[in-house]
Amino acid sequence: MTDNYLKRQKIISIVAIASSITACSIAPGTSPQSGLNQPLSKIHTALQDPAKGQIKAQLPPSAQVENPTFTIPAKFQGKTVYKVQPSNNEKVIALSIDDGPWPKTTLEMLDILKQNDVKATFFWVGQALQANPDLAKREVAEGHAIGNHTWHHWYRQMDEATAKSEIDRTADLIYKTTGVKTALFRPPGGFLNNGLAAYAKSQKDAVIMWSLTSADTDPHAKPQAFVNNVLKGAKPGFIVLMHDGGGDRRRTVEALPQIISGLKQQGYRFVTIPELLQMKE
Template identity: 35%
Template sequence: MPEPIRVSPSTPSQTNRAGTYTVKPGDTLSTIAKNQLGDSSRWPEIMSLNKGILSAPEKLGAGMVLSLPAGTGHPAQVAQTTRPAQTPASPQVQQPTTPPVRPNSVDGFDRVVSLTFDDGPHPVNTPRVLEILKQHDVKATFFVTGQAALKYPDLIKRIVAEGHAIGNHTFTHADLSKLSPDQAKAEFDKTQAAIDKALGQHYEISMVRPPYGAGGKTTRAAMGPNQHMVLWNVDSNDWRYRNDDAKIMANIFEGSESVHARGGVILFHDIHPQTVRILDDVLSKLQKGGFDIQRTDATIGRKNPVII
């Protein structure tokens, strides 16, 4: 991406003219929508109106001149910038009859996302994932299996020591929809015991993720009273595209199922080398795009249909 043009806050070029806004350093589409339109969730309207110069939210740079939806802005700004003082008041411009579809998770999360890693720990790839997360000062959530926790207790210790959260992904990566509630509970309980053994003390697991997203009645019956089931908003499908890193990146950042459209919880697997290969680019792109990356447990309480 070209180096964004740096614009001093005091330069005249930042003064709005009719229906436009010049991007300042630190702006995001959400903050522009909030400050100029009065509603942060209207950022897709700005995106749509400027698709000729802005192909993706992370391409936003200081100095860009964006068109704004007609008939918007704070009342004082509209009066000063859209009507010459010597002319009669213009009739109010009508809004489009069909508003653009708004994302159901970016709006609720205020561009807060969380990275989750399933199926580990893995003796080779999990340490590499942890190192990349450390380089970006990002905390994530690892949904581990009990079997892997027993095999690699030092990695369980490292995950916790470096400030990440651990979630329960069952002991054998079982499809809980095919088990009884008691069998499903045993899967969770054995994983809890494996994590406690690895750490040498009890670790309170507040999040579970059923393998294959099998979050039906059996899973809910097997969960503890203070636990949350965490599914995902965005699926990287890293496991599927072992030799196509570009496709994994596209799954995350492009289209109607991307982080820009859905936000929230992103699903990865820390057992695959392709996940390691793309992770640095993913984190750089999220951070440059103005996303706030948090541990999943820090987002519990926000409105998100995939956290139950």
């Protein structure tokens, strides 16, 4: 674990504490903490029970209207996915963006994606989501797909109860904030053997890895290097890794327009990961 990572965890904690006061105002009359501890099935029961309509009224408008659900075909349930091989080698590619929602950089990336009519897949960290619920709502409203990236972004070995809590607590907050249910899970750091991926698979989630990284976590590289990494390595059906949060991602923001235009020049069409998983192989 790097110093940078610890520093960033500290920043996340401070942001999370600072925002917990505003988070209370989202759901008046209910403690966010008690909501987080409720399993999804309980929330569902409450939604279906007219006598408890109060809970529905507390959900954000997006949750009441759309309730996007990012499901996956049966063949990917409980499986680890690095890429998809589309039929006819069709030039599709999926951008995946991790560790947000994050102040400023997420907003800037959303603007760039919108200007270019590109839909991406964002993997949220529960703590960051708790601190930035409005950014999360905008991501969903603009048609991006959402995945679960755990509550704390821990790399260490976890027992089953901890792994369950890391994933379920985040899933509950994703649902509570945006009405989204997702079967996409990405393990922090891509670690597949610390208990998290095993728990996600037991829940029939797809463990979504990547086939190409922008390497935007390299603290010394210039934005042009991220652009080159993606444009030189792109292949049909690939999942590209980049970050909007978890640190200073200004260089990723700077690289994103060239990544998009370069891939378009190569003939690629952008799809979300749920769309990619639906494609015929």
